[in-house]
Amino acid sequence: MNFLRGVMGGQAAGPQPTGAETIQKLCDRVASSTLLEDRRDAVRALKALSKKYRMEVGTQAMDHLVTILQTDRSDSEILGYSLDTLYNIICNDEEEEQDESEDENTQKQTDDLGALFTEKFIQDPERITLLLTLLEEFDFHVRWPAVKLLTALLKSQGTQVQGIILVSPMGVSRLMDLLADSREVIRNDGLLLLQQLTKGNAAIQKIVAFENAFERLLDIITEEGSSDGGIVVEDCLLLLLNLLKNNSSNQNFFKEGSYIQRMKPWFEVGDDNSGWSAQKVTNLHLMLQLVRVMVSPVNSPGATASCQKCMFQCGLLQQLCTILMATGVPADILTETINTVSEVIRGSQINQDYFASVNAPSNPPRPAIVVLLMSMVNERQPFVLRCAVLYCFQCFLYKNQKGQGEIVATLLPSTIDANSISAGQLLCGGLFSADSLSNWCAAVALAHALQDNLTQKEQLLRVQLATSLGKPPVSLLQQCTNILSQGSKVQTRVGLLMLLCTWISNCPIAVTHFLHNQDNVPFLTAQISENLGEDERLVQGLCALLLGICIYYNDNSLENYTKEKLKQLIEKRIGKENFVEKLGFITKHELYSRAALKPQPVFPSPEQMLFDHEFTKLVKDLEGVITKAVHKSSEEEKKEEEVKKTLEQHDNIVTQYKELIREQDAQIQELKEQVASLSSQNEQMQATVTQQLSQIQQHKDQYNILKLKLGKESQSQSSSSQGDSSQVNGLQTEELSQLREELDELRKQHAVLQTQLAERDALITTLQSSSQTTESPAGGSDNTELQQELEALRSQVQSQSLEISHLKTERQELLRRAEAESSNAASPSDGSLDASAVAELENRLAAQTSETEKMKRSMVELEQQLAAATSTAAILQTEKEKLQSEVQESKKEQDDLLMLLADQDQKIHSLKKRLKDLGQMVEDEDDLDTKDQTSDDDDDEDEDEDE
DSSP states (O other): OHHHHHHTTOOOSSOOOOHHHHHHHHHHHHHHOOSHHHHHHHHHHHHHHTTTTHHHHHHHHHHHHHHHHHHOTTOHHHHHHHHHHHHHHHOSOSOOOOOTTOOHHHHHHHHHHHHHHHHHHTTSHHHHHHHHHHTTOOOHHHHHHHHHHHHHHHHHSHHHHHHHHHHSTTHHHHHHGGGGOSSHHHHHHHHHHHHHHTTTOHHHHHHHHHTTHHHHHHHHHHHTTGGGOOHHHHHHHHHHHHHHTTOHHHHHHHHHTTOSGGGGGGGOOOSOOOSOOHHHHHHHHHHHHHHHHHTOTTSOHHHHHHHHHHHHHTTHHHHHHHHHHOSSOOHHHHHHHHHHHHHHHTTOHHHHHHHHHOEESOSSOEEHHHHHHHHHTOTTSOHHHHHHHHHHHHHHHTTOHHHHHHHHHTTSGGGOOTTSOOHHHHHHHHHTSSOHHHHHHHHHHHHHHHTTOHHHHHHHTTOEEOOSTTSOOEEHHHHHHHHHHTTOOHHHHHHHHHHHHHHHTTOHHHHHHHHHSTTHHHHHHHHHHSOOOHHHHHHHHHHHHHHHHHHHTOOSOSGGGOHHHHHHHHHHHTOHHHHHHHHTHHHHSHHHHHHTTOSSOOOSSGGGOOOOHHHHHHHHHHHHHHHHHHHOOHHHHHHHHHHHHHHHHHHHHHHHHHHHHHHHHHHHHHHHHHHHHHHHHHHHHHHHHHHHHHHHHHHHHHHHHHHHHHHHHHHHHHHHHHHHHHHHHHHHHHHHHHHHHHTTTSOHHHHHHHHHHHHHHHHHHHHHHHHHHTOOTTHHHHHHHHHHHHHHHHHHHHHHHHHHHHHHHHHHHHHHHHHHHHHHTOOGGGTOOOHHHHHHHHHHHHHHHHHHHHHHHHHHHHHHHHHHHHHHHHHHHHHHHHHHHHHHHHHHHHHHHHHHHHHHHHHHHHHHHHHHHTTOOOOOOHHHHHHHHHHHHHHHHHHHHHO
């Protein structure tokens, strides 16, 4: 410690060591001390000397300080001293005490010293990685110096340090963590670090953006008060500009993340706009620049259009127009707002239409366009404001034929309103005013109303101007040429010549009107042929361009000024080479290339405001073709015209063929769509047909099965009925035959009974056969008749039994008479019976009695059989009725099935017809239909045979 006291200025005897010697001793102390406190004190001393002895500390102590950062990570105090020392020797913008005698050379040497030490430090990329690692330390005395040191390194050697950080693992992510630090000092310095890190490096810009930078920065801006915030808001806006400018990927990410909508509250200004602070003006200026970055003309057209649409939908454009028409807004903010609105509406039809509808808060209300044009033609307005208004008017008319027509319409006689000021009146007033800048601005604005719009060029030829009382009106075209011939200021003549060139280019009618004035061509040739000073060269070049346009777009309708005569005039009065040389004066002008860079008119002073961006495009397109047109001879011109006509014919033919091909393509496409639709319908119909065929087949199978089932049941019932009836019939026939034989000798009633019994047997047989066929509806009535006749037969049998009883009675009477005769012993002469006759009668009676008994037994058996037959007939009748109901149901189902089959056959026939109309191959099923018909016929025949 005594050593350090001596070094730091303690009272010691003898000569004092120099600064370099002291620094050397401190470096040795840092390198050799084993105690942490000694190293810490030595580093603290180096920090104190680093500002005064920057060179010595940087050359001798840098390596030792880096070693401290690597080895003493546990002590935050020595780390902070080391980082502060390194920052002091690398940083160039530290406040240093300098004498007034120090000049710029000394400052340059200081900057070079910082670059030298930075290069020395980053020779080892691991040192940058070491600093990124130290950023993870939460200790304020380590993190803050590390942030400042990295910022200084980026300022001095940004590209090299960016490359090292880019390849370092998690390098950018560690830097993004600084924005989340709760200590505002570290967060704010982290913003400055990220500003330096993102300059000119698209890769790092993308990484930072995808590390959620937009969300964090917009949150910080909102927390700090938006446009009313302090320097932190400015730093956030500068970082946002770095991330978005010329980076289409980040711009798309910003738009897709709905961050444009979060910009709208920035531009909400109150009614009282007095007393804006300088910081608020700066913040709002940067916010407007941020909007312009998203819709810049240098961006891709698609991305710009998408952002313009989003700004209109979220109300940002409306908010900007509110600022535009507000009172008390500072001039520079108003100017930047006009430029911002210009680019938001440029080329966007919906935004241009909205801007045309905006009115200024005046009494009576006036369109915003009229109010802005009044500022443009007012020479007392600031130059930058007039340039901004011109740019706004140009953007309003860019690719806006509707707006161009509305502006030109305000100049036409039929639409002029004497009680109000219109845009056309302001433009004409500016065009012919005494202020050359107003002349130039009005001419360029009017030229934009004609840009790429042949209709408006022709309409503008109708405009008539009243020059003075008592004189006839002159056309606007003639008045422009009159002002040119009067020899006004260069800026005025340049503006009028640009207007005339834009007006008559690609408009043969306008060329004819221009050449119709006999003074115009001589004036142009005189201007071109003269040898004037440097200031007049641009005018000569524009006159040459105007004359060349008269040649190139000449339709030879004026005999005195055909293409050939104008070229001869140039050759005689000017000379072709001289004409081409004068034409080249335009592109060789120093202000031409500046105007060609971007659409916005930005000029250092009003005197340098000579070229318009769109006009430079016109010159670029016409210079070559005019040069060729002037150099061509009449024969070449004729040949070229012939070739041109031939090419036009070929083009017409090609166009016709193209149209025909387009029509055929459209027809082919339509037919393809029809084929696709019909194919899908065909597939659906095929599926439907297949399904219906399968259903038909199923119905046919079910019908055949049902028919076979009914046939088998009929056959079985028929066979059983026939067997029973044959058995009964055989039995009845045999018994009746025996009865007929036994009673053959009896009375006629026996014969009648036998006949009736035979008839009843025939009826029973008929009933049985009719029940078997299931087709006799009179079975019930026959059975009733059989019952009636059976009752009659019973009555006859009873009568027969009575007769037999009478015979028995007679036999008994005969026997009694015989006994009486036998007992009375009557004589033979009295007719008495002999014994043999009585015996014979007795035998006959006995035989008749036995036969009668047999007949009774047969009758009983017959009655039993008849009862059985009756019950069988009843059963058969019931079965017959059941079968008849089943047959009726089967017939009904068969009829329904036949109707379904007929409908399906009709559908199949129509589908086959449509398929054949579509050109599809359809397999004929006539054979299948024939087979089905044959099968049906066979089935019908089988059914008839069964019946």
